[in-house]
Amino acid sequence: MDIQNFLLEVVNAIRENKELDKLASIQESDRLREDYGFTSFDLAELTVKIEDEYDVDIFEDGLVNTVGEIIEKLSK
């Protein structure tokens, strides 16, 4: 699975728990907090799930705000 689809799946799983609508797609410009409504707990869940898959802690060296920033970290 490519990064984008993986992220879509994880984002939707988190949104489902919060009883928010599933997204059909995600854009690099999407902001995690503002556009997805993620709290710090949701962001923590996102990092754990990414870490399980890619072994990278995306928040290790500071805050990540957008989907594009995550993809950039994972593509390195």
Add this chain to the structure above:
Amino acid sequence: MVFLYDDKSYTYDDLLNAISGSGVYCPLFKSKELFPYFANLVKALAAGMPLTLIDSDIKASEIDGVSEEDINVKKTFEAKSYSSMYDVVAALQQSQSEITIFTSGTTGQPKKVVHSISTLTRAVRLGERYAGQIWAYAYNPTHMAGLQVFFQAFENQNTLVNVFGKSREEVYQQIADKQITHISATPTFYRLLLPFEKPYESVIRVTLGGEKSDQHLYDAIGKIFPNAKINNVYASTEAGSLFAAKGDCFQIPEAIRDKFKVVDDELLIHKSLLGSSESFKFTDDFYHSGDLIEWVDKESGLFRFKSRKNELINVGGYKVNPGEVENAIMAMDGVRQALVYGKANSILGNVLCTDVQLEEGCMLTELDIKKTLAAQLQDFKIPRRIKFVEEMSLTRTGKLKRS
């Protein structure tokens, strides 16, 4: 009279023959087989010789103050002859032996604790009404709980059936074959027996110890063993067995009530009730047990365990008691076992995670579990990662391993 069913069976006469007239034992004996282990133990205690108990699978380098070349080295002493097991039991009860045991190291290095026969056998009940019992031996024999069961059974010349580390099918097979009457084990052991398939009527007493249990488990045990009285036991490596169980509560016996204090919900135990160890730290002669309790009735010494002190997980500044979350998960149909723990996380400090073992055929999903929890727990107590596992890893004493 059968003393022990293991791969082979052994009678009390076999045990007497192994002990009586022999003046050789191993002060530091490591054995995978139970019979030689018990024979060495009883022989040493009856003769008043010191003994160190170590796990059959442990390496000397894993324990402080034990060196590999001392293991299984024979030592001689003045042999004693016994005409019957009654003489052996009487000699053991008077024993002046120092018995060194180690904590299981659920967290960290095993700690050494030295006991006398009186702290180890404080809870043993003797008499005619205890005769003829058949015990499932479900604990590690070198640790406190295993020793408690051993002495209870041995001093009454009951039969032991080894089921420690056995599979679900093997355990049920032994219960049925040997018509086991008594089981004393960890909640983890009983959860292995779920779900209920058919009742086993020979069992009249079920004892849980070592970990927190929950109502869901009690109910299931009640179905599997419909004739059994269910009770709890509190025994620690440091102090042995201390309290009588009353339902899901414990009662401090009146005679030793002044030997306990509760400070900031933590149970403190007076040093006169403990074995001795360099690792113990006392405040005014009281030892910090690390167990957090709440009084049900302070007057009569009745209390309930809440959690372990160092177990609370800090999640984004909130303190989570993993036991509370585990109970909520294990109360769900189809869940056999749950372990809740914190995983280091750069946003929250820790992120709450759980490993869940389902019963066969159960289709519960991550979302189902989260939804059910959301109806009963605050948001910060809901695990953010749920991993479904085939097996849980256990400590040497059969408790869930908390890393």
